[in-house]
Amino acid sequence: MALQRLNRIRDAITTIPDFPKPGIYFKDIFPILGNPEVFSELNEIIYEASKSMPQVECVVGLESRGFLFGPILAQKLKVPFVPIRKKGKLPGEVVSQTFELEYGTDCFEIQRGSVTKGQKVLIIDDLLATGGTMKAASDLVTKVGADVVLCLCIIELLGLKGAKSLDKPFKSLIAFD
Numbered sequence: 001m002a003l004q005r006l007n008r009i010r011d012a013i014t015t016i017p018d019f020p021k022p023g024i025y026f027k028d029i030f031p032i033l034g035n036p037e038v039f040s041e042l043n044e045i046i047y048e049a050s051k052s053m054p055q056v057e058c059v060v061g062l063e064s065r066g067f068l069f070g071p072i073l074a075q076k077l078k079v080p081f082v083p084i085r086k087k088g089k090l091p092g093e094v095v096s097q098t099f100e101l102e103y104g105t106d107c108f109e110i111q112r113g114s115v116t117k118g119q120k121v122l123i124i125d126d127l128l129a130t131g132g133t134m135k136a137a138s139d140l141v142t143k144v145g146a147d148v149v150l151c152l153c154i155i156e157l158l159g160l161k162g163a164k165s166l167d168k169p170f171k172s173l174i175a176f177d
């Protein structure tokens, strides 16, 4: 039954070869959102997965596709949602974390005070590839003193072994080779 539910989600994900550049097989999650039943089912599965961790006190979502799922999960858990955004997008005082991309570097920011010391945080994103994005987010949340209890992704690209780079509990719902 659980597998059947996940297979409906998997079937909705499309693969676009050579996007955004040659050699990349892009996993497009937007068809999930195009089907309200499938989207609703996925949000329920995410909620159930998050309940395996006791006492999540805050959901942190990663720009941009983590924003599609994070606020819905936070509402279901009745906890705050907090965004992590790329450099220069969040107003007020921020804390930053640079990270390596395939080519060059990028920088994530979180608003100071948006998560509190010792708060149990679940970080959510749509997809884990090399793991660089999730690792940077986890390091940033840790840097501001919160406790990362789960890094959750809908899709994991197993071939890139991104989970190996993470030093916090990690869970994915759908894996592709």
Ligand SMILES: O=P(O)(O)OC[C@H]1O[C@H](OP(=O)(O)OP(=O)(O)O)[C@H](O)[C@@H]1O
Pocket: 062, 063, 064, 065, 066, 125, 126, 127, 128, 129, 130, 131, 132, 133, 134, 162
């Ligand atoms: O595991 P990694 O190799 O770090 O890659 C995973 C990240 O790549 C994609 O985001 P992208 O950088 O394309 O930004 P977007 O969500 O704003 O499109 C995806 O949504 C993850 O956040």
Ligand SMILES: Nc1ncnc2[nH]cnc12
Pocket: 024, 025, 026, 027, 028, 127, 129, 157
């Ligand atoms: N193959 C892929 N599909 C969608 N988003 C990605 N982010 C990094 N790799 C990706």
